[in-house]
Amino acid sequence: MTTMPKPTLDRVIYFALQPMLASGVLVFWYFNQDLASGYILSILIINIVLALVEHWRPARPDWVQRWREKSRNIVLVVILIMGAGLVVGFYDSSLRGPLADLRQTLGIDFWPHQWPLLVQVFMVFFLSEFIWYWMHRAEHRWDLVWRVSGHGAHHAFKHLGAINFGANHPLELFFIALPSALVELFFGVGLAAAGAAAFSVTQASIAHSNIRMNTNVVGWLFTTNRYHIHHHSSILEESNTNYGCSAIVWDRVFGTFEDAGTVDTGTGPTEPSLWQKFIMPVREPDDTATAPSNLVA
Numbered sequence: 001m002t003t004m005p006k007p008t009l010d011r012v013i014y015f016a017l018q019p020m021l022a023s024g025v026l027v028f029w030y031f032n033q034d035l036a037s038g039y040i041l042s043i044l045i046i047n048i049v050l051a052l053v054e055h056w057r058p059a060r061p062d063w064v065q066r067w068r069e070k071s072r073n074i075v076l077v078v079i080l081i082m083g084a085g086l087v088v089g090f091y092d093s094s095l096r097g098p099l100a101d102l103r104q105t106l107g108i109d110f111w112p113h114q115w116p117l118l119v120q121v122f123m124v125f126f127l128s129e130f131i132w133y134w135m136h137r138a139e140h141r142w143d144l145v146w147r148v149s150g151h152g153a154h155h156a157f158k159h160l161g162a163i164n165f166g167a168n169h170p171l172e173l174f175f176i177a178l179p180s181a182l183v184e185l186f187f188g189v190g191l192a193a194a195g196a197a198a199f200s201v202t203q204a205s206i207a208h209s210n211i212r213m214n215t216n217v218v219g220w221l222f223t224t225n226r227y228h229i230h231h232h233s234s235i236l237e238e239s240n241t242n243y244g245c246s247a248i249v250w251d252r253v254f255g256t257f258e259d260a261g262t263v264d265t266g267t268g269p270t271e272p273s274l275w276q277k278f279i280m281p282v283r284e285p286d287d288t289a290t291a292p293s294n295l296v297a
């Protein structure tokens with residue numbers, strides 16, 4: 001039995017992994033729209049594939065998490081995904097009526113339900129990412145928003161991997177779930193919202209992955225891990241770039257895009273403990289360098 005030369009495999013991963021996973025999740029969703037567990041299944045499959053490639057061909061071998069660290073992060077993210085489900089349910093029950101009324105009052109009931117479904121998916125995706133871009137930028141601009149969202153906890157990890165897409169402070173779930181809820185409920189989107197959610201979480205997982213990937217073409221509109229890892233830089237100025245976690249196009253439009261290498265990640269020279277991350281909204285580690293409080297006015 002012959003094995004494919006490793007450089008060829010590296011090239012396949014480098015050029016094809018992101019396009020294959022991102023388009024694959026859309027195809028899977030398109031043909032399984034009635035599957036209630038489709039969203040969770042997408043997260044699971046995408047993250048298993050990325051974790052295997054990270055283990056097998058890591059871009060930074062020193063970032064490969066030990067089993068103890070990895071299993072703790074997996075448990076954490078599973079709990080947080082369940083929490084995110086509750087937040088989505090809360091927004092759905094509390095915002096659906098008022099936003100539908102607002103839509104009628106303003107007379108903007110024009111969502112193109114008759115357009116091809118995948119076109120609608122990308123409309124929801126880029127609109128949600130537009131809102132998220134400004135929310136995320138606000139988290140990095142004002143210390144109050146940084147603290148209230150617990151965003152520092154997400155940035156505090158020194159070793160990134162795909163699983164870090166979900167390693168957020170519980171408070172930040174209310175921020176992360178809001179953009180897509182606003183777009184879906186304000187415009188009365190319907191079916192396409194689920195496809196956009198699956199695509200978005202796939203992109204966010206890829207953006208945190210420890211795998212060498214191409215940025216050309218795909219990186220014109222979509223976030224690649226090179227761009228997002230730069231946002232996780234431990235240097236303040238580098239961290240205040242590339243706010244789009246799934247779509248990079250808004251950074252290009254609003255002048256915050258930066259394509260450069262990243263030496264070190266995290267909020268400072270050391271990684272806080274899980275408890276220290278949890279209490280970051282009220283007490284930040286002394287060596288925190290990327291919080292807005294470090295910005296020179």
Ligand SMILES: [Zn+2]
Nearest residue numbers: 136151155231
């Ligand atoms: Zn950030």
